[in-house]
Amino acid sequence: xxxxxxxxxxxxxxxxxxxxxxxxxxxxxxxxxxxxxxxxxxxxxxxxxxxxxxxxxxxxxxxxxxxxxxxxxxxxxxxxxxxxxxxxxxxxxxxxxxxxxxxxxxxxxxxxxxxx
Numbered sequence: 001x002x003x004x005x006x007x008x009x010x011x012x013x014x015x016x017x018x019x020x021x022x023x024x025x026x027x028x029x030x031x032x033x034x035x036x037x038x039x040x041x042x043x044x045x046x047x048x049x050x051x052x053x054x055x056x057x058x059x060x061x062x063x064x065x066x067x068x069x070x071x072x073x074x075x076x077x078x079x080x081x082x083x084x085x086x087x088x089x090x091x092x093x094x095x096x097x098x099x100x101x102x103x104x105x106x107x108x109x110x111x112x113x114x115x116x
Contacts, residue, residue: 009085011102017069018097019084020062024053034058043078 025034031049038044047060062081064073071077085102096102 006107007104008107009102010105011100014099014101015069016097016099017065017071018099020065020069020071020081022050022097023047023060023062023080025058025060025080029056029058031058034060043076046073046078 027033034044034047034049038047046062046064048063049058050061051059053059062071064071066072071081085096085100085104096104
């Protein structure tokens, strides 16, 4: 049901860097898979596994993020970074960060989906 809901993205990046320091990685499913992906796709070597969530999804962080929250490789950042905030990932287990200034607004209310 959640994947059928369309969301409008409002706000802007306030450059806090939280999305770079704590990324929920829905795939690959294991640390070994992540290491293999980094071997096959060198752009993923910039990330390190820092833990797992309650569902066993990997939590990764970017090694390049600076103290000021800025990315020194912003123009060449990988797709996982470019896609933030991705409504489908957020509503399938991810979340917006406390300091994040983005808001995801449903295009239709939940009640209107029930009526349809």
